[in-house]
Amino acid sequence: MSTPTAAIETTPTEMAELRLKPREERRLTAGHLWIFSNEVDTARTPLTAFQPGALCRVVGSHDRFLGYAYVNPHALICARIVGRDPDYPPGKLLIVHRLQVALALRERLHARPFYRLVYGESDGLPGLVLDRFDDVIVGQAGTAGMEALKADVVAAVQKVIGPRTFVWKNDSGARALEGLLGYVETAFGPEVAETVVAENDVRFFVPVGQGQKTGWFYDQAANRRALLKYVPGRRVLDVFCYLGGWGLAAAKAGATDVVCVDSSAPALELLRRSAEANGLDQVRTERADAFDALVALRAAGEKFDVVVIDPPAFIKRRKDIPKGQAAYRKLNQLAMQVLARDGVLVSCSCSHHLAQDDLVLAIQQSARHVDRFAQIVEVGGHAPDHPIHPAIPETRYLKSLFCRVVHD
Ligand code: SAH
Numbered sequence: 001m002s003t004p005t006a007a008i009e010t011t012p013t014e015m016a017e018l019r020l021k022p023r024e025e026r027r028l029t030a031g032h033l034w035i036f037s038n039e040v041d042t043a044r045t046p047l048t049a050f051q052p053g054a055l056c057r058v059v060g061s062h063d064r065f066l067g068y069a070y071v072n073p074h075a076l077i078c079a080r081i082v083g084r085d086p087d088y089p090p091g092k093l094l095i096v097h098r099l100q101v102a103l104a105l106r107e108r109l110h111a112r113p114f115y116r117l118v119y120g121e122s123d124g125l126p127g128l129v130l131d132r133f134d135d136v137i138v139g140q141a142g143t144a145g146m147e148a149l150k151a152d153v154v155a156a157v158q159k160v161i162g163p164r165t166f167v168w169k170n171d172s173g174a175r176a177l178e179g180l181l182g183y184v185e186t187a188f189g190p191e192v193a194e195t196v197v198a199e200n201d202v203r204f205f206v207p208v209g210q211g212q213k214t215g216w217f218y219d220q221a222a223n224r225r226a227l228l229k230y231v232p233g234r235r236v237l238d239v240f241c242y243l244g245g246w247g248l249a250a251a252k253a254g255a256t257d258v259v260c261v262d263s264s265a266p267a268l269e270l271l272r273r274s275a276e277a278n279g280l281d282q283v284r285t286e287r288a289d290a291f292d293a294l295v296a297l298r299a300a301g302e303k304f305d306v307v308v309i310d311p312p313a314f315i316k317r318r319k320d321i322p323k324g325q326a327a328y329r330k331l332n333q334l335a336m337q338v339l340a341r342d343g344v345l346v347s348c349s350c351s352h353h354l355a356q357d358d359l360v361l362a363i364q365q366s367a368r369h370v371d372r373f374a375q376i377v378e379v380g381g382h383a384p385d386h387p388i389h390p391a392i393p394e395t396r397y398l399k400s401l402f403c404r405v406v407h408d
Helices: 091-108 144-148 150-160 171-179 220-230 249-254 267-278 290-299 320-335 357-370
Strands: 017-019 034-036 053-058 066-072 077-084 112-120 128-131 136-141 165-170 183-188 194-199 202-207 235-239 256-261 284-289 302-308 339-349 374-381 399-407
Touching: 053 077, 053 220, 091 112, 091 144, 112 194, 128 165, 128 220, 136 150, 144 150, 150 165, 150 183, 194 220, 194 374, 202 267, 220 302, 220 339, 220 374, 220 399, 235 249, 235 290, 249 256, 249 267, 249 284, 249 374, 256 267, 256 290, 267 284, 290 320, 302 320, 320 339, 320 357, 339 357, 339 374, 357 374, 357 399
Parallel strands: 017 053, 136 165, 235 256, 235 302, 256 284, 302 339
Antiparallel strands: 034 077, 053 066, 066 077, 112 128, 128 136, 165 183, 194 202, 339 399, 374 399
């Protein structure tokens, strides 16, 4: 950042300090952004003195300034670094800078304005997600600190992007960990119930404010693209289809017959409207629990050349790992049982706590269970507009394994 003078004027001189215990600064200086409550020198700077979302200066040994952070005394991650340049305290100016840097990457990656614009910690804005649907921006603030910076985020988006509408979809369950309630609100612009995403030559109707997460899963975009070569002339099953990101793309790319399964009636309603608007009449939807639907399809003797399973995160916390692993194993087994000879299974997991090797193991065990031989032919992660923060493993979560499954 080259013009610090403007920022200095806005530096709150009385911003409170958060002091770390001796030797607790190593992780931060190595690049991490999170501070845990046991690392704070609470004798000198008690956490209870901070309001949730308050800004602070983080100070290490020998009075060394480590960065600006926001604090939540009630959360396990009690502070997150927002900036390390002493001339730029968190506020509109810093967020404008972060947005410009984030936008420059997305403009290199995408020819059209449909992408994840900000991916939290990985874009230097902890707790903030912004997805762009052309002139509609949907934001999610996941922490008390980001909640407190909302007005600055809105002003920065207005300046850097200038969209027609900005909606906060602050209804994720994870907000409870920060003591935050859920709500949806339009920050500026006309209220919109629906927008459109263009992907893989299909125009998808996307709910604004009502759907899953921000409304669309940009994280799978590169993997959905990778699917297209497997589908011409084939029968495709899209399980946990949501708005049909995989299934409609497959239909457009020449699949003869596509079955899309999800438990959400509103999602399937939008999917059917998208299918119709795109002239994809080989698509059928089925509202059901995915496990039940797979059992029923097998019982009916149905076979598919390509099966995609893209479930919600079965493992949200570490303690769910054993149960979650069992669910992934079960799901992969059921999917292989409806796979035709020499079929392709796309097996996904968005659980950070499920290691890629565990998903590989689930596939191996499932293949043995049904007496097949599986080859992993492609390994996909989240799309490049979800960059990984090298110090924060939690920013890497998605695994999409493309497997060929043949008779042994
Ligand atoms: N494949 C989608 C994203 C899936 S998100 C895409 O590429 O955009 C997970 C979906 O699973 C949601 O639509 C949710 O409604 C659905 N879902 C959750 N639990 C389910 C279950 N037990 N059976 C069927 N669908 C389920």
